[in-house]
Amino acid sequence: MILACLSTILAFVVSIYFIYVVLMNVSSYSQAEKEIATQMKLGFGDLIAGTVGILLSFAATLFLFVTFKEQRKQFSDNHIDAEKDRFESTFFNLLSMLYQVRENVNKEIALCTNNEMKSIKEFYNGFKVYYLEHANTEEQKEIMVYLSQDQQNTVERENIECYLGQLYEDYIKIKACNINYYYRYVFNMINFVIGQWKHTDKEGTHIHKYLNFIQAQMSDEELALIFYDVISHYGLDNNYSHQFKDTIDFYGFLENINPNALLDRKHHVVFHKTKFKFLNRDEKMSKQ
Numbered sequence: 001m002i003l004a005c006l007s008t009i010l011a012f013v014v015s016i017y018f019i020y021v022v023l024m025n026v027s028s029y030s031q032a033e034k035e036i037a038t039q040m041k042l043g044f045g046d047l048i049a050g051t052v053g054i055l056l057s058f059a060a061t062l063f064l065f066v067t068f069k070e071q072r073k074q075f076s077d078n079h080i081d082a083e084k085d086r087f088e089s090t091f092f093n094l095l096s097m098l099y100q101v102r103e104n105v106n107k108e109i110a111l112c113t114n115n116e117m118k119s120i121k122e123f124y125n126g127f128k129v130y131y132l133e134h135a136n137t138e139e140q141k142e143i144m145v146y147l148s149q150d151q152q153n154t155v156e157r158e159n160i161e162c163y164l165g166q167l168y169e170d171y172i173k174i175k176a177c178n179i180n181y182y183y184r185y186v187f188n189m190i191n192f193v194i195g196q197w198k199h200t201d202k203e204g205t206h207i208h209k210y211l212n213f214i215q216a217q218m219s220d221e222e223l224a225l226i227f228y229d230v231i232s233h234y235g236l237d238n239n240y241s242h243q244f245k246d247t248i249d250f251y252g253f254l255e256n257i258n259p260n261a262l263l264d265r266k267h268h269v270v271f272h273k274t275k276f277k278f279l280n281r282d283e284k285m286s287k288q
Helices: 004-022 029-039 042-114 120-133 138-149 152-174 180-196 205-216 220-229 243-250 264-270 280-287
Strands: none
Touching: 042 120, 042 152, 042 180, 042 205, 120 152, 120 220, 138 264, 152 220, 152 264, 180 205, 180 220, 180 243
């Protein structure tokens, strides 16, 4: 753009110079016409005409190039906006369907517990009672020793995770009520967001924005159940790895969870990468 403007200005200056040279010694209009005609037939006139023509052609080519470049950028921006609109339309449709999935889960809980429990909240409160009933077992006493330490090594964290996951599985079997399809739906929503933005959103701004939308639609009990569901065998993928757990740990999906909703506040060590908002300074340092 700058080069095109400079070429245009230079062509204008050369033209002014030519007019100045021609009209410098003339005193009438007819005389000016004759002098211009004469100069155009001479080498000076051809030089000026050729120079101005080349400069203007060059400037026109550059302006055309700039126009095409701006049109391409605008097309690219329009394409991005269209992609974003399609994504948001699908995302918010999925988000609105989360309510229906939750209602189906509540009906499933009521059915399999003979109306002893009627919601995810009551189901999770039952899990907390089940956890407390095992407080004096040797396995849990050993886990509590690990949790009492300021920092755990990898093996200790794995033992904690394995114990809590197994406890959750046992509770599910006792209640004969597998509700983890609700969390599969949530995980698919999370994967949908990450798949859309992970290649273009290097800083993770958009990913965290939409994950926060999902998180905001979930109660403390639902987030707490995700916490324990993903570390059980129900959270395994087709390759028998805890991809769900690794994904939400990497993106800090549970960072805003209420510590009172967890079976024990110290269970946060299972999600080693997540910087939970409720952690104090020393606990945050131990995660680094």
